[in-house]
Amino acid sequence: MHKNAFTPENAAMLLIDHQVGTMAWTHSHDINLVKQNTIKLAKIAKALNLPVILTSSMEDHAQGPLIDELKEILPGAYEARVKRPGIVNAMHHEGFNNAVKAVGRKKLFVAGITTEICVTFPVLQMLDEGYEVQVSADASAFYTQYGDNLALKRMRQAGAVITTVDQIISELAIDWTSPNGQKLIGILNYQ
Numbered sequence: 001m002h003k004n005a006f007t008p009e010n011a012a013m014l015l016i017d018h019q020v021g022t023m024a025w026t027h028s029h030d031i032n033l034v035k036q037n038t039i040k041l042a043k044i045a046k047a048l049n050l051p052v053i054l055t056s057s058m059e060d061h062a063q064g065p066l067i068d069e070l071k072e073i074l075p076g077a078y079e080a081r082v083k084r085p086g087i088v089n090a091m092h093h094e095g096f097n098n099a100v101k102a103v104g105r106k107k108l109f110v111a112g113i114t115t116e117i118c119v120t121f122p123v124l125q126m127l128d129e130g131y132e133v134q135v136s137a138d139a140s141a142f143y144t145q146y147g148d149n150l151a152l153k154r155m156r157q158a159g160a161v162i163t164t165v166d167q168i169i170s171e172l173a174i175d176w177t178s179p180n181g182q183k184l185i186g187i188l189n190y191q
Contacts, residue, residue, distance in 0.1 A: 027143055
């Protein structure tokens with residue numbers, strides 16, 4: 001295993017604003033695939049007991065609640081979710097920033113809606129604060145493909161690793177025959 005690998009012991013999962021209303025506004029990717037991939041990330045976190053932080057923005061407005069599946073798969077994280085009043089950069093929200101610090105892990109998997117706004121700015125700040133960040137591009141989306149591509153490029157130039165859910169699963173599994181590999185191979189399936 002290479003020394004910089006993200007593992008269940010050193011990484012945390014941050015899912016930003018996967019809200020019903022906000023997801024309906026995105027057109028950069030097939031939103032059903034984005035939702036499936038978000039659900040996979042939640043299942044990975046649950047299977048491996050990764051610390052998870054969920055956050056939402058303005059739930060009582062058009063953005064709406066987080067998708068139901070997050071509540072079903074991660075009930076504890078859902079109840080503890082950080083509800084932001086409208087602060088664009090989640091890391092500027094004291095509750096979210098404190099929650100990230102409290103998990104005590106410097107390696108963060110991040111995905112969110114929208115890539116260009118709700119993911120880019122906290123990721124840039126996380127990098128500035130010394131975190132290592134992998135952004136799951138296929139569990140994030142934006143209104144346009146162009147905006148999504150530019151946001152991913154900006155984060156990569158700043159030092160984030162742009163990845164996919166299946167790469168995350170494979171990196172965390174290490175060996176499909178191991179106990180963690182066995183838990184994750186079921187989440188990887190392509191049915």
